[in-house]
Amino acid sequence: MALSRNRFPGNSVWVDPRFQFVSGADVSQFFGQSPLFACQETDKILWVEWPAAVQLHGLLLQQLKNAFRTQLRDRAANLLTHFQNGRMYFKNVVGNFRFQGDADVGSLFGKFHDVPMVIVSAGPSLDRNVRELRGIENYCFLLAVDTALRPLLEAGIVPHAVIMADPTELNAKHVVGVLPEEVFLIAEQGVHQSALEAASRRFLYGLGLFPDPLFFKYGYPRTRLDVWGSVSTAALDLACKIGANPVILTGQDFAYSWNRDYARHTIFDGLGFDPSRLPGVVAKDIWNHDTPTTENLVAYRDFFVRRMKSEERIRFINATEGGILTQGAEILSLKDALFHSCPRRIYAERILQSCHHTRRVTNAALDHLKLALGDPANGCGCREGFLDLVAKESVLKKDQVGLEAAAAWGLALMTEASLL
Secondary structure: OHHHHHHOOOOHHHOOOOOOOOOHHHHHHHHHHOOOOOOOOOOOOOOOOOHHHHHHOHHHHHHHHHHHHHHHHHHHHHHHHHHHHHHHHHHHHHHOHHHOOOEEHHHHOOOOOOOOEEEEOOOOOHHHHHHHHOOHHHHOEEEEEHHHHHHHHHOOOOOOEEEEOOOOHHHHOOOOOOOOOOOEEEEEOOOOHHHHHOOOOEEEEEOOOOOHHHHHHOOOOOOEOOOOOOHHHHHHHHHHHHOOOOEEEEOOOOOOHHHOOOOOOOOOOOOOOOHHHOOOEEEEOOOOOEEEEOHHHHHHHHHHHHHHHHOOOOOEEEOOOOOOOOOOOEEOOHHHHHHHHOOOOOOHHHHHHHOOOOOOOOOHHHHHHHHHHHOOOOOOOHHHHHHHHHOHHHHHHOOHHHHHHHHHHHHHHHHHOOOO
């Protein structure tokens, strides 16, 4: 590349912002470090191979192709989720508008600098070591993902906070009726209404989707957490942004360890799980044994690895004692991880309480949205943002009939909610 620059210094391609040139050791990491955020869902991608380079660097080329396929797979999965959940998300956000005065998760950022944090998930391996968490609440910030709340409570362990992202009513059942009053709920603003009602103290966050820009304009900022298909990814993003260090993971299998889907005492316990119906995807676990998993779980695992490798300041410890997370974190038993990383008393609840500030809610934002949905000529951008959320497929296909039907649905929903 340097030779080309020297030989053709006046070529405008070197300064054209549409081109990005990568050379040397960074080539093999290009797609892993540079997600295709600039690409649109309908973009056509041209892949060009120079025969001489293929012959000289065949292995590198294959690595690049595999990484590129992973990026495309991940974007396709996110787009499918968008198609499936856009309307549910908006319906929940409207139903939850009265909670917009709750604290914003951004108020926690940087407030747990070098505080040890344990993220508890409900993978099958949690049954092996959950007892090690008894009494640790005073020595770390103990955060449970929603599915892990009931297993922790059953073991006599009360986390400082529970984090949620899934908008379905089924997912809300992980916390409804069991969330202790002293536990903070850290929830995406589009979770099911019953989940927010179950908590007495809440921090809300956004996904960077509409109506975040509208709410920000009217005084309800919603800081984004990176929820990449799984609530565990939101927990990891939160850990990084609040400054926690080290970050200890447990119950984070990313696989069906021992042919089981969850730890005991989740809402799925006793429903039966048939390993014969698994799709046949396997990955090596921490003991180098083949373990059943799925493409989605592998994708979530890969996200964790990329994120942890990018956070050089933070020490990550995988104390799951099972599962397929073999890179990006030290592997220790949970007992050893807690003994070496949590030596002094931590007042996590005090920190959470000091950041918990609420404000008054008015309906001005929803009044504005009603006007925008009813007026296609309105230039504020809210109608376009709404349609991109709830009618993404129609937007991509330029289906005008579908777009008008979606706008009518939004107006009817807001009217039925009696929030206007």
